[in-house]
Amino acid sequence: MAIDSMKIAVLVSSAPYGSQGASSAYQFCASAVQAGHKIVGVFFYQEGVLNASQLVSPATDEVNLPDFWAKLAIQYQFPLEVCVSASLRRGIVNETEAQQLSLNQFNLKAPFVLSGLGQLAELSAGADKLVQFL
């Protein structure tokens, strides 16, 4: 069975808990890489930026989706890009932004990185498929 390997970009628009979209996005990515496709990057926008919070702390018998994302991205070496403007509106902040905004804390989880919507344009241009999860 020869399937041509595809370059796939993923857009996540929903939160890690409360709706299923982000879980489906994660499962899609995990299945895609196992099937031999390449995830060129995952872009988090709208409520999706909440996936990048290192403060997400569900009960131990539940799924911690930010942890899952981090492990998968490290294992398969794809970037987790988070829209900076959508993030700051929702309280997702990295160390640099926290300093600039004189905030006492930051909460962006590694290896998520804050980036701009231009990065989504770049992912879109470089991918065979762009798949959005609402």
Added chain:
Amino acid sequence: MIEKKIGIINRTLPHGTAFGRESLDLTLAMSAFNESLSLFFIGDGIYQLLDGHNPSESLQKHYQPLFKMLELYDVENIYVCEKSLMQRAIAQSDLLIDVTLVDQQRLKTKLAVQDQLLSF
């Protein structure tokens, strides 16, 4: 490499969620990198273009003036579902910006030619 055609579909009311505002933010940002964007306003999404919003009383951002930027950013393919307008008794002249009205068939054709679709 041929630039990908990207369709951005707007289906939600303007202020009950941030979908409309974040769709427009995305559109304006993407327009700097891609000149083949098409916007689609379908169903309740057309209310985003109905002139005269005043959302500050409900603590929402008045993003409607930013629709005027689309022309400046050369986003010219703006398609509005004719049926959705009729169902809501809204005339094209009530809309904030110049748009192209499309019937169901044309809408399907326009959506089908896009390489990528984003939905808000």
